[in-house]
Amino acid sequence: MTDPRTIRIVIVDDHHMFRTGVRAELTSLAATPRAGAFTLEIAGEAGAVESAVQAITEQRPDVVLLDVHLPGGDGHGGADVIRACAGVQSTADVPVRFLALSVSDAAEDVIAVIRAGARGYVTKTISAEELLTAIGRVADGDAVFSPRLAGFVLDAFGATAGEVAEIDEELDRLSAREREVMRLIARGYQYKEVAKELFISVKTVETHVSSVLRKLQLSSRHELTAWAMGRRLL
Amino acid sequence: MRVDPERTLTRPPKTVGMVPRRAPVGEDGTVHTAYENGTGPARPAWRATPRPPLVRQRQGKVIAGVAAGLAEHLGVPVVAVRVALVLTSIPLGAGLAVYVFLWATMREVGDVDPGVAAGPNGSMGPGAPVAGTAAGGAAGTTSTTTGVRHHVDLASLRTWLRSGNQAVVITLLGVGALAVAGALWLGSAGFDVHAEVMLPVVAIVIGAIFFWSQLDDTDTLGARRPVRWIWLLVGLALTILGLVGLLVRGTNVTELWQVAGAVLAALVGVAVLSAPWILRLWSNLRVEQAARIRATERADIAAHLHDSVLQTLALIQRQSGDSATVARLARAQERQLRSYLYDEDARAGTLGAALTAAMGEVEDLHGVPVQLVVTGDRPMDEHLDALVKAVREATWNAVRHASPPVSTYVEVGPDAVEAFVRDHGAGFDLDTVPDDRAGVRESIIGRMERHGGTARIRRRPDGTEVELRLPVRQPQSPEQPSPGPSAAGPPSPPSPPSPPSTPSTPSTPSSTPSGTPSSTPSGTPSSTPTGTVATPDPQTQEQAS
Numbered sequence: 001m002t003d004p005r006t007i008r009i010v011i012v013d014d015h016h017m018f019r020t021g022v023r024a025e026l027t028s029l030a031a032t033p034r035a036g037a038f039t040l041e042i043a044g045e046a047g048a049v050e051s052a053v054q055a056i057t058e059q060r061p062d063v064v065l066l067d068v069h070l071p072g073g074d075g076h077g078g079a080d081v082i083r084a085c086a087g088v089q090s091t092a093d094v095p096v097r098f099l100a101l102s103v104s105d106a107a108e109d110v111i112a113v114i115r116a117g118a119r120g121y122v123t124k125t126i127s128a129e130e131l132l133t134a135i136g137r138v139a140d141g142d143a144v145f146s147p148r149l150a151g152f153v154l155d156a157f158g159a160t161a162g163e164v165a166e167i168d169e170e171l172d173r174l175s176a177r178e179r180e181v182m183r184l185i186a187r188g189y190q191y192k193e194v195a196k197e198l199f200i201s202v203k204t205v206e207t208h209v210s211s212v213l214r215k216l217q218l219s220s221r222h223e224l225t226a227w228a229m230g231r232r233l234l
Numbered sequence: 235m236r237v238d239p240e241r242t243l244t245r246p247p248k249t250v251g252m253v254p255r256r257a258p259v260g261e262d263g264t265v266h267t268a269y270e271n272g273t274g275p276a277r278p279a280w281r282a283t284p285r286p287p288l289v290r291q292r293q294g295k296v297i298a299g300v301a302a303g304l305a306e307h308l309g310v311p312v313v314a315v316r317v318a319l320v321l322t323s324i325p326l327g328a329g330l331a332v333y334v335f336l337w338a339t340m341r342e343v344g345d346v347d348p349g350v351a352a353g354p355n356g357s358m359g360p361g362a363p364v365a366g367t368a369a370g371g372a373a374g375t376t377s378t379t380t381g382v383r384h385h386v387d388l389a390s391l392r393t394w395l396r397s398g399n400q401a402v403v404i405t406l407l408g409v410g411a412l413a414v415a416g417a418l419w420l421g422s423a424g425f426d427v428h429a430e431v432m433l434p435v436v437a438i439v440i441g442a443i444f445f446w447s448q449l450d451d452t453d454t455l456g457a458r459r460p461v462r463w464i465w466l467l468v469g470l471a472l473t474i475l476g477l478v479g480l481l482v483r484g485t486n487v488t489e490l491w492q493v494a495g496a497v498l499a500a501l502v503g504v505a506v507l508s509a510p511w512i513l514r515l516w517s518n519l520r521v522e523q524a525a526r527i528r529a530t531e532r533a534d535i536a537a538h539l540h541d542s543v544l545q546t547l548a549l550i551q552r553q554s555g556d557s558a559t560v561a562r563l564a565r566a567q568e569r570q571l572r573s574y575l576y577d578e579d580a581r582a583g584t585l586g587a588a589l590t591a592a593m594g595e596v597e598d599l600h601g602v603p604v605q606l607v608v609t610g611d612r613p614m615d616e617h618l619d620a621l622v623k624a625v626r627e628a629t630w631n632a633v634r635h636a637s638p639p640v641s642t643y644v645e646v647g648p649d650a651v652e653a654f655v656r657d658h659g660a661g662f663d664l665d666t667v668p669d670d671r672a673g674v675r676e677s678i679i680g681r682m683e684r685h686g687g688t689a690r691i692r693r694r695p696d697g698t699e700v701e702l703r704l705p706v707r708q709p710q711s712p713e714q715p716s717p718g719p720s721a722a723g724p725p726s727p728p729s730p731p732s733p734p735s736t737p738s739t740p741s742t743p744s745s746t747p748s749g750t751p752s753s754t755p756s757g758t759p760s761s762t763p764t765g766t767v768a769t770p771d772p773q774t775q776e777q778a779s
Contacts, residue, residue, distance in 0.1 A: 125603065147641055151607035154645070186607045187654045188641025193696065 007139045008091070010044040010059055012052040012081060013067040013101070018124070019045050022065065025128040026135075038136055049073030053084045062090045062139045066118065068102035068109045078102075079116035086117070099138045101126075110149055111156075115217055120144025137191075142206040143213035150185040153212055174212060181208045285309070290342045300336045327412065338446075409439055437476030444469025542570055562601035569594055585618050585651070586611040589644055592626040602633040602640060610646030612706070618651065620685040621704045625653045627677040628700040632657035651704045658697040678702070 009026075013019050023042055030040035043059040046052035049072035056064055064085075066078045073080030078100055088096050100113040100121045110121050119138045122131065123146060134144040145153070157174045174182065177198075184194045191209075195202045288307040290299035301319060305312035322329030413436045444465050478494070546567040553559045573590075586608045593606045612618070625642060632640045637658050644653045678700065682689040687704035 147605055147607045147643065151609045151643070155609045183643075183645065186609070186645075187643040187699070188605060188639065188656045193694075 006039045006041050007063060007135060008041045008043045008059065008061040009063045009065055009135060010046065010052070010055050010061045011042060011065045012046045012055075012070065012078070013065070014047045014070055015067075016047065018067075019047070022131075026132060029128045029132055038139075040132070040135070047071075049077070049080045049084070052081045056081070056085050056096060057088055060089065060091045061096060062092065062094075063135050064096060064098045065101050065135070066098050066113070068100055068113055076112065076116075078113045078118070082113065082116040082118060094141070097138045097141065099134060099144060101131075110152060111216075114149075114213070117217065119213065120146075121149045122146050123148070137206070140206075141210070143209045145182070145185050145209055145212070147186045147188050150182045153216060154179070154182050154186060157215070174215070178208050178212050178215075181205055182212060185209075288340060290337070290340045297333075298337045299342065300333055300340060303340060304336065323412065324415075327416075330408075330412070409443065410436070413439075431480065434476040434479035437472045437479070441469045441472030441474075441476060444472065538574060542574075543567060558601050562598065565601065565603055566594070566598050569597065583614055584611045585614055585622070585644070585646060588614055588619070588622045589625065589642075592622050593629060593642060596626060596629050596633060599630075600633045602638050604629055604633065605639060605641040606644075607642070608644045608646070612646050612651075617685040617687070617704060617706070620681050621651060621653060621687065621702060624678045624681050624689065624702055625655060627681075628653075628655040628702070631678075631700075632698070646706075649705060649707075651706055653700075653702040653704075655700040655702075656697060657699075 011019050011022055013022070023045070026040055027042065030038075043061045044055040046055045047070075049070050051072075052064075052066075052070065064081075066081060068078045070077040070081065073084070078098075082098050085096060085098075090096050098113070098118040100110075100118040101124055102109060102113075102121070103124045114121060119141070120134060120143050122134055122144060126134070126146075137144050153174070180198060181194055184197055189197065191205045192202050195205045198205075286306050289303050291302035291306060301315045302312050305315040308315070319329040319333055322332070413432070417432060446469075478497070481493075546563050550560050550563055553563075589606060589608055593604045596602075597604055614622075625644065629640060629642055632655055640655070640657045642653070642655050644651065679689045682702055682704065685704060687702060689700065689702050692699045692701065
């Protein structure tokens, strides 16, 4: 509490009204004292792919709030921004983290940005407190899964059919523990509630979620790949 | 909010999403307005239904679908039309001329499900008409061989005809037989048959049939099926040979080469001159098509926005003082727009669709958003219907008595469907619920148990969670792994009977960190098969609410 860190973010969204709303909500909320608080500095805003890339490379923020659908680029919206900003490091010399934020719940939108490298996906209906928590989590390098994303992961990895990885390193399946965590997140549990439910620490939950995120980004699982190929995402 | 019942009725189940909505133009291109809407002139009393449009049929066709379309249009048996055509063809070829004219002018019917079209379809099948055409057209010359094949391997013949270019082959048989018959008839009638005239004419006719038959394989609009170039080339070569043979008979060989060279030079010259024109026409056509498709899509989206979003916005403006109503309207509109934009999978009659509909209903009634996540899916049956009703009841309880966010998660596993409804309210004690309130006890717990499932209510420090579990029979797919680990989900141990009177948790929520089952099922073994439809579940897509 003595040394509250500062998280610098860039908001990328093509709707000016939404950017303004998020900025107002986040600044007012970040100003109020909370446990585990961090100060939030909104370093920039952008409304299209090119301006977003420019703002991110100039400002070198910790976290980018990234809309999935953006004008410009190659027509892939947020995924284009992530690819163009690959290798850009924040002022703290860690890679810039991306948190996708969209009204779309369509699975192809979710998976496109996640596979492009976003650390999490939340919908725009998220409350400001949850968004702030998610920003802090992404800044720490952890992953943020919405219930819907967790549901998709369970589906895509065949976890609902009972497929479980024998070894944790297996990329095409979830381990039993990861599956439990995903199930609880899909049920609407917060990370700390998941931790309490499974009698593990929040840090362990975050590790599991990050591992699932890695699998989601790297896996060549048949369903995932076939599904993405069908929509020309890869 | 949906004020356009016509769309829901006429939108085909496969084309949900951005596919252009059907305009009031029928799938055959005719505009149905007056009779259907009842606004036009009074329908003639003698006609119960409007006459079907005159289009060539793809189903049950033998050559090009002219006879089938004609029969459909006139309302007479297709066999009668065919017999009439064949009979009028025999003397002077009038039926054939009519057929060719109709084929050239009648449009083909719109999209037909290929699975239906390819299937064997009873009396409309090709077997009988093949024999009829061949026997009638051949005037006895080829009927014996066709008859034999007809009897010997009808099935393989049928598949061969279906797979290959049956129209061309059958027409060739007919024309050849007609030519032979005509020649024989002329010869017997005393006319001098010039073979050097007859052969080129027959070659020209056959070549033209080959060439034009490819017209049926290309749609001028949209989807183009591949043209069989070999048929085009053969047809072109036959026609040219026939024409040359017809024109140059009687001249000697050296002149023939000169003529051939001149013809070739003329053809090349015409091709070179006309190529830019043809290319220009072609590109114009493409541009026009693209523009029309865009305009259709645009009109479709505009119609949808007008019907839904603009109406809702008008309502919101009128009721802008009532925030609850505004929130409910906005949420309902959002859901509808979302399903219009993103729900590509037509999954009518599945658990996911039923749950989505039920959650939408709850949202509309109370204006509280419900986060629904469904993994896996399976076709509905009566037990799943009970589960949906129980989930709906639990969610309804949550939005009424607890505080948001309310989340519902349904997981369709290989041997059970599990549902979790979670809210952030203070929770409730089953014992304190009065007996006359049938909500939880009857609609959730009782309903689940009647269908062989279990229900339990967990109270947690920060909300209540209702867990429902319904065993289902595993779909009969061989690659399903053993469902061992998945049963380790929420343990729902069957323990003492008489669920409503089971002692429940203390009423202070914070004292039970991980919750205690306040009600457990009355010993229904979860292995009891519940007689669900054992259909393999093909789709495991994430469902959007």
